[in-house]
Amino acid sequence: MEPIFDLAIHLPRKGSRDLLRSLHRHLRDAIIDGRLQSGVRLPPTRELAAALGISRNTAVAAYDLLISESYIETRQGAGSYVAIPRSRTLTAAARRSEPEHRPDARLNAYWRDQRAPDDGASSGGLRYDFQLGTPDMALIPFSIWQRLSARALRALSRQPLVEPEAHGRPELRAAIAQHVSFTRAVACRAGDVTVTSGAQQAFDLLARTLVAPGGTVVALEDPGYPPMRAAFAAAGARLALIPVDEEGLVVSRLPKETRVVCVTPSHQFPLGMAMSLRRRDELLAFANARKAVVIEDDYDAEFRFGGRALDALQTLDSAGSVIYVGTFSKSLFPALRLGYIVAPPWAHGALAAARRIATGDCAVLAQDTLAAFIAGGHLARHVRKVRRVYAARRQVMEAKFADDLGEWLEPIHGHAGLHLAAFVRGRLNADSIARRARQAGIGIYPLSRFYAGGVTRQGLVFGYGNISGHDIADGLEQLARLLRRGK
Amino acid sequence: MEPIFDLAIHLPRKGSRDLLRSLHRHLRDAIIDGRLQSGVRLPPTRELAAALGISRNTAVAAYDLLISESYIETRQGAGSYVAIPRSRTLTAAARRSEPEHRPDARLNAYWRDQRAPDDGASSGGLRYDFQLGTPDMALIPFSIWQRLSARALRALSRQPLVEPEAHGRPELRAAIAQHVSFTRAVACRAGDVTVTSGAQQAFDLLARTLVAPGGTVVALEDPGYPPMRAAFAAAGARLALIPVDEEGLVVSRLPKETRVVCVTPSHQFPLGMAMSLRRRDELLAFANARKAVVIEDDYDAEFRFGGRALDALQTLDSAGSVIYVGTFSKSLFPALRLGYIVAPPWAHGALAAARRIATGDCAVLAQDTLAAFIAGGHLARHVRKVRRVYAARRQVMEAKFADDLGEWLEPIHGHAGLHLAAFVRGRLNADSIARRARQAGIGIYPLSRFYAGGVTRQGLVFGYGNISGHDIADGLEQLARLLRRGK
Numbered sequence: 025m026e027p028i029f030d031l032a033i034h035l036p037r038k039g040s041r042d043l044l045r046s047l048h049r050h051l052r053d054a055i056i057d058g059r060l061q062s063g064v065r066l067p068p069t070r071e072l073a074a075a076l077g078i079s080r081n082t083a084v085a086a087y088d089l090l091i092s093e094s095y096i097e098t099r100q101g102a103g104s105y106v107a108i109p110r111s112r113t114l115t116a117a118a119r120r121s122e123p124e125h126r127p128d129a130r131l132n133a134y135w136r137d138q139r140a141p142d143d144g145a146s147s148g149g150l151r152y153d154f155q156l157g158t159p160d161m162a163l164i165p166f167s168i169w170q171r172l173s174a175r176a177l178r179a180l181s182r183q184p185l186v187e188p189e190a191h192g193r194p195e196l197r198a199a200i201a202q203h204v205s206f207t208r209a210v211a212c213r214a215g216d217v218t219v220t221s222g223a224q225q226a227f228d229l230l231a232r233t234l235v236a237p238g239g240t241v242v243a244l245e246d247p248g249y250p251p252m253r254a255a256f257a258a259a260g261a262r263l264a265l266i267p268v269d270e271e272g273l274v275v276s277r278l279p280k281e282t283r284v285v286c287v288t289p290s291h292q293f294p295l296g297m298a299m300s301l302r303r304r305d306e307l308l309a310f311a312n313a314r315k316a317v318v319i320e321d322d323y324d325a326e327f328r329f330g331g332r333a334l335d336a337l338q339t340l341d342s343a344g345s346v347i348y349v350g351t352f353s354k355s356l357f358p359a360l361r362l363g364y365i366v367a368p369p370w371a372h373g374a375l376a377a378a379r380r381i382a383t384g385d386c387a388v389l390a391q392d393t394l395a396a397f398i399a400g401g402h403l404a405r406h407v408r409k410v411r412r413v414y415a416a417r418r419q420v421m422e423a424k425f426a427d428d429l430g431e432w433l434e435p436i437h438g439h440a441g442l443h444l445a446a447f448v449r450g451r452l453n454a455d456s457i458a459r460r461a462r463q464a465g466i467g468i469y470p471l472s473r474f475y476a477g478g479v480t481r482q483g484l485v486f487g488y489g490n491i492s493g494h495d496i497a498d499g500l501e502q503l504a505r506l507l508r509r510g511k
Numbered sequence: 512m513e514p515i516f517d518l519a520i521h522l523p524r525k526g527s528r529d530l531l532r533s534l535h536r537h538l539r540d541a542i543i544d545g546r547l548q549s550g551v552r553l554p555p556t557r558e559l560a561a562a563l564g565i566s567r568n569t570a571v572a573a574y575d576l577l578i579s580e581s582y583i584e585t586r587q588g589a590g591s592y593v594a595i596p597r598s599r600t601l602t603a604a605a606r607r608s609e610p611e612h613r614p615d616a617r618l619n620a621y622w623r624d625q626r627a628p629d630d631g632a633s634s635g636g637l638r639y640d641f642q643l644g645t646p647d648m649a650l651i652p653f654s655i656w657q658r659l660s661a662r663a664l665r666a667l668s669r670q671p672l673v674e675p676e677a678h679g680r681p682e683l684r685a686a687i688a689q690h691v692s693f694t695r696a697v698a699c700r701a702g703d704v705t706v707t708s709g710a711q712q713a714f715d716l717l718a719r720t721l722v723a724p725g726g727t728v729v730a731l732e733d734p735g736y737p738p739m740r741a742a743f744a745a746a747g748a749r750l751a752l753i754p755v756d757e758e759g760l761v762v763s764r765l766p767k768e769t770r771v772v773c774v775t776p777s778h779q780f781p782l783g784m785a786m787s788l789r790r791r792d793e794l795l796a797f798a799n800a801r802k803a804v805v806i807e808d809d810y811d812a813e814f815r816f817g818g819r820a821l822d823a824l825q826t827l828d829s830a831g832s833v834i835y836v837g838t839f840s841k842s843l844f845p846a847l848r849l850g851y852i853v854a855p856p857w858a859h860g861a862l863a864a865a866r867r868i869a870t871g872d873c874a875v876l877a878q879d880t881l882a883a884f885i886a887g888g889h890l891a892r893h894v895r896k897v898r899r900v901y902a903a904r905r906q907v908m909e910a911k912f913a914d915d916l917g918e919w920l921e922p923i924h925g926h927a928g929l930h931l932a933a934f935v936r937g938r939l940n941a942d943s944i945a946r947r948a949r950q951a952g953i954g955i956y957p958l959s960r961f962y963a964g965g966v967t968r969q970g971l972v973f974g975y976g977n978i979s980g981h982d983i984a985d986g987l988e989q990l991a992r993l994l995r996r997g998k
Contacts, residue, residue, distance in 0.1 A: 128857040138864035166668040181653040359875035370615040377625035388846035
């Protein structure tokens with residue numbers, strides 16, 4: 025038979041837990057990138073397993089996942105083939121021989137045309153990936169976490185019963201209340217805190233409890249954060265997309281029938297500026313006058329650089345209009361999936377009831393470990409440490425922008441966070457810059473993917489949470505070279 | 512001042528993680544039980560802390576939780592008091608001085624009158640608690656779990672990035688597919704599996720993707736499982752409550768416009784009988800004829816006793832009508848919060864999209880640990896071991912029913928599970944038996960709490976997942992004595 029692949033597949037050592045995941049991703053990325061062309065026949069699993077020195081089960085499972093994701097398809101008795109390019113109208117001929125993706129009438133109309141979210145190709149092929157939304161895994165104090173986790177598990181094992189809690193584990197609620205009071209000046213007690221499965225669940229619970237399908241106008245920043253938009257859209261909100269300027273959300277553009285406003289006041293996502301004090305006052309005045317609710321998504325405010333961070337918007341609220349959402353995805357790691365809501369009393373019952381129906385309590389072991397991690401001062405120490413690292417990376421980035429990229433890119437000033445956004449000067453197209461950069465192994469992210477309405481500014485977003493200072497410098501130099509070359 | 516309490520408060524040793532939780536529960540149970548009367552003034556936190564030898568922070572946090580749950584209220588400058596009996600129209604005077612619970616117009620109408628779910632009093636005061644839904648924590652192999660968790664965390668720490676997965680971690684999906692194929696004969700591959708935050712999230716995602724608000728008729732067993740009902744009600748379904756008889760769901764009573772049918776065919780919840788083969792065939796014929804969807808909740812089928820368990824209903828389905836929901840809450844522990852859906856291809860995209868919006872991926876560390884636990888054969892070994900323990904407890908219970916309780920209670924036969932239900936003979940009222948039993952320190956659960964429609968049969972449910980064989984025998988003897996005495 026033909027050579028297995030003209031692919032270099034580097035797998036972790038045999039027996040490692042990562043084997044299946046790595047193989048799956050290698051094959052998938054190769055198909056996305058075109059290294060494995062559509063119509064190419066893949067080797068039978070037995071041969072693949074032998075060639076790579078892995079178990080047949082692993083090979084079967086990898087192919088199976090790719091089939092379910094429509095990257096490959098099986099032809100009766102004739103093997104597995106790379107599927108025709110994903111045109112959004114095809115799905116693999118799976119076990120039940122459905123050759124085309126037909127929106128199924130058994131599904132609610134909203135979900136009928138949804139496809140599994142495209143997680144996108146991994147960084148596998150990128151030399152310099154300025155990825156967003158992810159902190160540096162190498163900085164995380166896993167050994168402390170491990171020790172506290174083991175202790176929490178022992179404590180759990182000694183209890184005859186672990187009862188579900190409406191708002192999450194009491195110790196964690198108390199720890200979060202202290203943490204957020206101290207670090208963000210958020211006024212709250214343990215009783216105001218609801219633990220959630222990541223900030224995403226916070227948005228989802230808020231969308232479900234605040235939105236009457238078809239009737240509730242929810243205002244969102246544009247450009248903004250797509251997963252939050254998705255939560256409100258799924259709940260049936262009427263979305264009002266509001267522009268932002270150098271002071272943040274343009275409050276004067278809020279429709280008067282707005283019932284919910286979602287903002288990222290510490291560090292606008294994705295542009296990065298802080299919401300001015302003037303706009304904060306305007307927004308709260310609007311909310312109080314119209315009995316609207318403001319949702320403050322404070323997603324990475326701990327990572328301030330250069331001076332004191334602005335207090336949370338919630339601190340200015342004396343009328344119970346602001347609901348604050350926080351997360352541990354950036355200060356710890358996203359895979360932890362713990363976030364929280366700090367809400368005024370009128371929302372407590374509804375949030376607990378909705379949470380119970382959505383998932384019930386979050387995983388208890390993780391909650392207890394996090395509570396101990398916070399209460400033992402480890403979170404504060406960790407944030408202080410990584411803040412310096414990220415601040416240094418920010419400086420490298422800003423210096424490179426000033427020295428090498430000023431001709432094409434105009435960075436947007438911010439106080440905090442793990443990414444920097446820059447407008448593109450002149451008539452350049454950000455999406456095409458990003459595409460060319462990707463081909464050169466540089467991962468940068470066009471602003472267009474964050475607009476839900478029309479793309480009013482061309483820009484690019486550069487994360488620095490998960491790339492070293494050295495790679496930041498090199499990567500941006502290469503970008504400058506690329507920009508200089510290709511007009 | 513007056514003595515602190517006429518209460519015995521037994522707290523875990525100082526510094527233990529359980530301190531806050533224990534104190535909170537002690538006080539709360541005392542209020543629920545009436546040991547702390549409404550209007551009684553609680554000691555200031557400083558004095559309580561000194562008296563109990565705990566930190567003031569812990570005392571403050573405990574009071575704070577009780578305030579948020581409306582058990583106590585603070586009066587300006589005059590201390591903390593046990594609140595007036597919870598009449599569902601009051602909430603504590605909290606920081607924003609809202610003396611009464613007013614449904615808030617900012618909330619979606621469905622949630623406006625919801626209160627935080629009443630977790631109910633803990634077993635604290637019960638000598639013999641025949642609790643439902645919980646396995647025996649003492650049997651769980653925590654040390655193996657700990658070892659695998661540490662290994663998974665090390666592996667995670669070595670990855671530069673952990674990417675979110677639309678359906679959950681591939682290794683876990685593969686492990687679940689093998690597990691459920693082998694143990695329940697469910698036909699599936701890794702690609703059909705979606706990992707969820709407990710079975711509750713499975714119900715919620717299915718409710719959201721299958722129900723068009725106000726339009727979709729969803730049939731549920733009555734008596735049934737309230738949290739599943741709640742998920743469909745919250746999604747706006749029109750609920751059709753269908754009776755059950757000795758063969759399970761009475762399929763002939765399904766309204767013809769039914770689009771979704773939820774069943775517990777291995778072990779009807781709560782009555783316990785298995786769905787007959789005849790009814791299974793009828794149900795699938797109904798579903799196929801009308802393009803309806805059947806959701807199979809297979810919540811504790813691994814714990815079979817006396818012979819071979821029936822295969823899952825899903826195995827009879829060749830038309831993609833059955834969606835299977837499983838959980839690890841009983842075979843491992845509820846605090847883990849991991850469950851799964853096995854769905855036909857037409858539902859995959861919608862489920863992944865809904866899951867992404869609801870929470871994103873589940874906690875990765877727990878998924879990886881569970882995958883290793885299953886792949887290493889530990890789950891199978893564990894289930895084999897505990898099955899024998901639970902089967903023995905079942906036998907003790909059935910013997911006691913035959914010997915001592917036959918005059919009042921008629922047990923319902925079943926093949927599997929962690930609880931036994933019994934009808935009450937004659938004109939006795941099950942709720943009042945349960946109340947008297949509770950006062951005598953025996954926790955048994957009236958069938959009435961599982962009916963959404965009219966209570967058509969008087970009965971009681973006895974769990975044996977978390978009570979020893981010895982206590983089962985003693986507790987049931989005491990129950991018999993109580994029944995003999997008080998008519």
